[in-house]
Amino acid sequence: MTTLKLSKKTGDTPAVTAKKTPVRRNSPLPRDRTVAPVKTQRAEAQQSREQNPAPQHKPEPARQRNHRHDGGLRDQPSASKPPAPDSRAPAPRAMQVDARRNDATSRDKADREGAYRNPPRRGGKARDGFVASEFDKNRSNKEAFAARANAGQAEQPRLSKVMAERGLCSRREADEWIANGWVKVNGEIIETLGTRIDPDAEIIISSYAQEHQAENVTIILHKPVGYVSGQAEDGYEPAIVLVHPDNQWPEDPELHRHNPKQFHRGMLRGLAPAGRLDIDSTGMLVLTQDGRVARHLIGEDSTVEKEYLVRVTGELSDAGMKQLNFGLSLDGEKLKPARVSWQNEDQLRFVLREGKKRQIRRMCEMVGLQVVGLKRIRIGSITLGKLPVGQWRYLRADERF
Numbered sequence: 001m002t003t004l005k006l007s008k009k010t011g012d013t014p015a016v017t018a019k020k021t022p023v024r025r026n027s028p029l030p031r032d033r034t035v036a037p038v039k040t041q042r043a044e045a046q047q048s049r050e051q052n053p054a055p056q057h058k059p060e061p062a063r064q065r066n067h068r069h070d071g072g073l074r075d076q077p078s079a080s081k082p083p084a085p086d087s088r089a090p091a092p093r094a095m096q097v098d099a100r101r102n103d104a105t106s107r108d109k110a111d112r113e114g115a116y117r118n119p120p121r122r123g124g125k126a127r128d129g130f131v132a133s134e135f136d137k138n139r140s141n142k143e144a145f146a147a148r149a150n151a152g153q154a155e156q157p158r159l160s161k162v163m164a165e166r167g168l169c170s171r172r173e174a175d176e177w178i179a180n181g182w183v184k185v186n187g188e189i190i191e192t193l194g195t196r197i198d199p200d201a202e203i204i205i206s207s208y209a210q211e212h213q214a215e216n217v218t219i220i221l222h223k224p225v226g227y228v229s230g231q232a233e234d235g236y237e238p239a240i241v242l243v244h245p246d247n248q249w250p251e252d253p254e255l256h257r258h259n260p261k262q263f264h265r266g267m268l269r270g271l272a273p274a275g276r277l278d279i280d281s282t283g284m285l286v287l288t289q290d291g292r293v294a295r296h297l298i299g300e301d302s303t304v305e306k307e308y309l310v311r312v313t314g315e316l317s318d319a320g321m322k323q324l325n326f327g328l329s330l331d332g333e334k335l336k337p338a339r340v341s342w343q344n345e346d347q348l349r350f351v352l353r354e355g356k357k358r359q360i361r362r363m364c365e366m367v368g369l370q371v372v373g374l375k376r377i378r379i380g381s382i383t384l385g386k387l388p389v390g391q392w393r394y395l396r397a398d399e400r401f
Helices: 041-051 093-113 143-149 159-165 171-180 207-214 291-298 318-325 359-366
Strands: 183-185 203-205 218-223 282-288 306-313 339-344 347-352 370-379 392-394
Touching: 159 171, 159 183, 159 203, 171 183, 171 207, 171 291, 282 291, 306 359, 318 339, 318 359, 347 359, 359 370
Parallel strands: 282 370
Antiparallel strands: 183 203, 218 282, 218 392, 306 347, 306 370, 339 347
């Protein structure tokens, strides 16, 4: 290994640096020793702390920010708001009366004109100047919203409601079609949800929406005992778990078409029961993605007939039979007329146009009968037929409820 030895030359000697300026300049004048030196503010504070030591206490927690719009600290006065007076000092009585009067005046003004600002979304606080008033319950008295309320559209129905009432689709589908720009009203494309229109306006649906609606499926299922109609509850499975290719009825007409409908998991998305069937009942259950079908079967104005075979025990008098047909009330409401007759010596046939919770069982109990078996065999013009228990089939294109 080679070692290099470097030697400094005489020309490499660093130049002498300039003398630094002292931090404290010496005054050329001698100090007068007969006068005490003037104490600085820092020295006075240090002497005060030494003479009056502060009691030991926990350090003050860090200040938190509030919901003020200026983003200042909680105790920091706002630029647009004067600092609050010291709360420890009692205010004069005259000032207290004026404060109450001003508070009442501002509250009344907010109630009358709705001119006060909206409370923060995360909750109004009194420290932020929040005034609880009717404005918080009814925004129509605020000028910005009063113009919308008085625009002459308050009496007109929403577009989605009109579409559902005309049987074009469900409200959920209507909102989806409007957002996609598939709806025209009087020749104008409507893309804003909640738009109100004339009830007699002309509505035209795009072919894209019709194709989308044609892809929706409706399934007829023969529900077994022990399955619930809707969401799983109390450890029981919903009936929709039975809808898979292994349970499709081998004699389903859709399987024997030239171009059969192929089952895929997308058919389960949005598939919901149109009507319920008790867990201890069996028979026909309709599951659909089509909002028109659901509205037709379970809408408020639905009059679709539903037929049941009910096996009972007990004695039924002629007066009881008349009551089953018409005259009973449930939950404080009189039931619609029904058609009830004997199917055989221990089985009744019910035809109803409504579907209250456990309606048939409760009706039978009111006339001294006990239900031991219940099966739904028809909804509208669609019958259960030869569909086996636990299996399902598609609703055919030529079938209507």
